[in-house]
Amino acid sequence: MGGAMLEGWIQNGVAGPAGVVIDPGVGDRMAGLVREAGLLLNPEVGKVPAPRVIVLAVKPQMMDKVLADAVRMAGPGTLILSVAAGKTVAGFEAAFGASQPIIRAMPNTPAAIGRGMTVCYPNAAVSGDDRALATMLLRAVGEVAWVEDEGLMDAVTAVSGSGPAYVFHLVEAMTRGGIDAGLPEELAVKLARATVAGAGELMRRSGEDAGELRRNVTSPNGTTAAALDVLMGDHQGDPDAGPMAKLLSEAIAAATRRSRELAG
Structure with missing residues (x-):
């Protein structure tokens, strides 16, 4: 899913030289796209300035392995945008703190051609600017909808994610x-x-x-x-x-x- 979204962002000119991609298992094709777009690939985490947004796009089973590095990278105002199925806001708040703006999102693979469908759920720390940033990123790869009940995200995953x-x-x-x-x-x-x-x-x-x-x-x-x-x-x-x-x-x-x- 992360690859599909990244392709969409690259094709739509959203991902640029200020971006960083961390993927130890990146394939040759994706590595080529990343470098062509001028993105920084797999830098040392400790040398990356706190970004405006961190997109967590890994399989749910891998999330625990990447959270520690993400916590190290995040600044107080960094928006955490997760596209991992089944991973709750409460789980991310336990890692980052409840004051961290966190959005749980569920896109689908047509995002790679700009025809995705993404549904988002924000925690209480998410501001209007955070919503606007997430919407801008996700609209670059398709349609966006928001829900205020996190319990609906499992059904969203089942209908549009899968x-x-x-x-x-x-x-x-x-x-x-x-x-x-x-x-x-x-x-x-x-x-x-x-x-x-x-x-x-x-x-x-x-x-x-x-x-x-x-x-x-x-x-x-x-x-x-x-x-x-x-x-x-x-x-x-x-x-x-x-x-x-x-x-x-x-x-x-x-x-x-x-x-x-x-x-x-």
């Missing part, structure tokens, strides 16, 4: 269905990818309700209706009750539970 994987799996499943119906694999892949990408863009540009867009495609007793009979059963008038909706609801509930488990 959501791209559900869409990618839909493409895999559509490809498999096309192959099973007799299409050459290369054509099935192309059709599935282009259809999902195009439908998403149509929904974004039109602003119409997803249900209305679905109904616009569905002719009575036609091919789409036959497929939706399988995906929705007898519930085309109630999209929340069909087999596919039930399966996705169970999947999102499982991801929500896991996010809470990661929070301890």
Whole structure:
């Protein structure tokens, strides 16, 4: 996730020579992007001046290993912006202190192309300027929303943080269905990818309700209706009750539970 966000910032000119990237396991491609952007890569932590913002973008299981260095780097007014799933504000306040401005954020991987979706939750120390800075950084890679109840962040993680994987799996499943119906694999892949990408863009540009867009495609007793009979059963008038909706609801509930488990 950190890499996706960094790519977005570099492409949008947000990340510049004043920035520092600390990643002992950085790959050759990312290292090249970082150097081209003029960012400082893996300096000694003790020699880095207190930054205006520290973005903590590591896997939740790795957070304990990086917190000590982050605490050493932070100044009193440094904004801590975390994108680690399941890691709570209370956990960061235990490390940095309750007076440190801390924002827990959950972006998703489309941030790499400027089409991310990020939801943020601030602690009490976050000022209006801190919110504006976080919003500016995150809007450079997509849309931003704020919640005032941290308990909602687990469901946010399950819907939008993990959501791209559900869409990618839909493409895999559509490809498999096309192959099973007799299409050459290369054509099935192309059709599935282009259809999902195009439908998403149509929904974004039109602003119409997803249900209305679905109904616009569905002719009575036609091919789409036959497929939706399988995906929705007898519930085309109630999209929340069909087999596919039930399966996705169970999947999102499982991801929500896991996010809470990661929070301890």
